[in-house]
Amino acid sequence: MNNPAPDAPIGGPNNWAAWEHARKEIERAVEEAKAIAKRVRSGTDFSALDRATKSLDDHTFRIGVVGDFSNGKSTLINAMLASDLLPAGVNPMTSRLAEIRYGVSPRIIIETSAGDRQEITHEEFLERNRKLKSAEDADEPAAPDIDYMKAILESDREILSFGIAYIDVPGHSAGFMSHDAIADDAMRSCDALILVLHADTALRSVESERLRYALLDLEHRSVFVAVNKFGSLRPEQQEELDTGFPRRWERFLGSLDLPAEVIDLLRGRVYFIDSYNTLQDRLGRGESYVGVHAFARLEQDLASLADGNLIEKKLARPRKILLRRLHDLTQTIVDQNKLLDADAADLTAHKHTIDESVDKLRELTASIKQVAYSSILTSLDKPVRDLALDHFQDSQARLAIWAKQKRGTRPPAPGSRAARIMPKATTARIMLISKELTDRLSQEMTRWSENDVFPIIKQRLQTIRGLVLPDLEKFEQELNGTWQELLAGTGATPPNLNIVDPGIDELLDLRWEELPLNLRPVGVVILVLDSIHAQLRKIFSQALTGSSGPPGGWAGEIWREIFEKLTQLALTVLGSDADSREALDKLLENYACLMVWTAVVGNDGQADQLADRYAQQARTILQTRVDALLKYLQDQGERINSLYRNAIQTVHGGLAEVERERIALTDARKRVATLADMLDVAQ
Structure with missing residues (x-):
């Protein structure tokens, strides 16, 4: 049996050298940018850049699946994998973080709070989740021999072979205080998010705040909204949701301080799906096809996101933020230089x-x-x-x-x-x-x-x-x-x-x-x-x-x-x-x-x-x-x-x-040019 390989870079080992070179250059450039900002007494905000740089420690392109319990997150991932890999149900059975990524052959690895890893079978995985559910229902601590912090599920699904990993984020508002903190940490580590909403309660206020957090604080731009269980609605309810939700979505987007091009992109990322119907269809047990076509469109859009060089996609955000921060610092020094030097004689x-x-x-x-x-x-x-x-x-x-x-x-x-x-x-x-x-x-x-x-x-x-x-x-x-x-x-x-x-x-x-x-x-x-x-x-x-x-x-x-x-x-x-x-x-x-x-x-x-x-x-x-x-x-x-x-x-x-700032200005300009050239080569 193969050993776990959590650190495999996107696109396979051939890209390892390019990835490591680009990542280290970005990290060095970030430290230099902070030093320059300190020297010129600039108030440049590096928090977004720090978060983007931290995400480079993970060499996969992570897509988080977020939503309340019983909204169908696990079923959605199962449908994409055409497999009952994840436990699903109306109760919060997946109360631990689950990462689904590519593997040559299917296997499940669990990580404990101590950092230990253990490979288990699919049946053992389901049994552990049943016992965890029973302990949570009884408001009792989980036994150490069954508890875990994270499950890594490897699958040979083709979409995962591009270096994509799905993160089944623990649901919210289910009565377990630890879930929200786990979900927030997981969202920070993801490169894209799928927000799963229940068709009956689409876009509730708690999810609106979660979306604001993802789009504004985390600066996520690859966000997809999946309105799930569409087939459970009556025809007239489906029609009402089909016409009413886009208006509510449009109002929500209008309330955000986002660039117009980002809003245009998000406007088309709404899908009325039924993950259960899709899963049954792909397992050969399909009886209803409501929401199946929209599910396929969601998959196509995700495939388009994954199609091409994922190293470039992974590096694009920190590279863009870094270049913007360096440009701001350079302009600050230029302005100070002109004001204090060129015009001193004129004053x-x-x-x-x-x-x-x-x-x-x-x-x-x-x-x-x-x-x-x-x-x-x-x-x-x-x-x-x-x-x-x-x-x-x-x-x-x-x-x-x-x-x-x-x-x-x-x-x-x-x-x-x-x-x-x-x-x-x-x-x-x-x-x-x-x-x-x-x-x-x-x-x-x-x-x-x-x-x-x-x-x-x-x-x-x-x-x-x-x-x-x-x-x-x-x-x-x-x-x-x-x-x-x-x-x-x-x-x-x-x-x-x-x-x-x-x-x-x-x-x-x-x-x-x-x-x-x-x-x-x-x-x-x-x-x-x-x-x-x-x-x-x-x-x-x-x-x-x-x-x-x-x-x-x-x-x-x-x-x-x-x-x-x-x-x-x-x-x-x-x-x-x-x-x-x-x-x-x-x-x-x-x-x-x-x-x-x-x-x-x-x-x-x-x-x-x-x-x-x-x-x-x-x-x-x-x-x-x-x-x-x-x-x-x-x-x-x-x-x-x-x-x-x-x-x-x-x-x-x-x-x-x-004079001192002029030297820093020259160095900063050289670093910007060098970094841009380096990133182009790495891509």
Whole structure:
């Protein structure tokens, strides 16, 4: 009996020398690539290359058969071999890894966890699996004399003679925690995968994740999807699967970040098969031929994959990844060399240009400041003051109208005629009317400020914007041109200047609702109005407390006049009670208007001072924005200076490294060319 030969290379022993030479050259090149990456401080990811290189330790082209238990994986392999070589059934009997490969004569070799190998008969193999199944069903450990980690089944099937091996991967979701880890390790070692799905539950979510893992993480490109047990479906179910599954498959492929050519390849690798019908047909026991033709097409596609030189196929993936990584490293060194060496002199020569640009930004900032302060801010004062004065005077005239408008909705004064004209009641009534007037005055002032004055402030900001942006944009273009010239031919990316960024628009875009009350022009008046009630309470403090004697100053004069009028009103007995109430309100409205306006503008009754304060607040708003703009421009100048200083420092600091990196670049280029030539010869 022949001894096991697990290390026979693809295509037979004649290819051994070429295989070993190519494999060792790839491994040496990988180590050199990693060393180069470390020297140039490259962040190149070598994980995919490490996995691809590790797969070269196995000299066969391995096709993994993956799927849930009872999906028919073992039956699929048996059908391809036209033999009941593997145990199959609805229960997870093949709970160990099985590798089916070529042999001159059929035989089975088992490997234990200790690495020992033993050749057994087909009957002994089936008996071991039955005992393992019983132990697993009883949740008991397997006896050491029957347990094994892997079974190697050699067959003289023609498709295996090309150097292909099938890996029956342990199924998933069967209740044995060790299966998933075994399956993952097996999938990593395979060069291609056949995903076996049950026709009833095609493309379940767990298999979608398994596919994502295979296609994305393992970067498998030779993946075949076999929808098995197609003949077990009713005709209408077969039709539904035949039309619905391709759409689900298409959506799944669309969710993957894969090249278009890979998706096109995977799109045609779906097969509605029935491995049981195929096996029975090939054993001469066939009764149904549903899924047999599709099974044959799957075999043909696998044969096409195996047809030709499998050494080339085996080496293609690590070779491609290795050349790509070396190209990336070479380009990294080229870019660094150009940036740090070829343009170092240009950076120095253009230093004065950058300095001039920074000086120009300072001059531009000074010019904007002069224009804004000398003309724009000053020109705001007079129109705003004139508008404010007109509005205040108009408001004074409208106080009486507003008071009369509220008379009809104002609550009637309580008590008898005599009680209504008593000091305490009169005071309360004037306070009520004053509150009405101050509320209305506040509303009108807010509306007028927003509609009439605020647009003037915004217009001044737009004027500043019109002065600033064209010059800034021109300056930014000039500075970008300088950096482009500075770094031309280096492959380096110029710094992101962004002098004219959205921050300027935010500075020059003023919205009414964003202004706090104390920064709005109307805030000057509203804050005064808020203190009116306190002043009125002070005016009537003596009356409210029942003290004798009027208050002093202008408030005392108003109060004495009110008292005289009230005395005259009390002596009037003509008219109804309603007439008396209206006469009282008319009298008190006059004095409420007088007292409110006097409280607003002061003893002299003139609105000039209030208008001056209003205009000054409007100027403050505009000046705050101008100051913020000037600060922004100053910061931009400092940032440009910093960019330039950092660039010069980086260049001079890297010049010493350039010469060392140039040697590494030359070696890397030579290694890429040598490796490519070597692989071509090996193929």
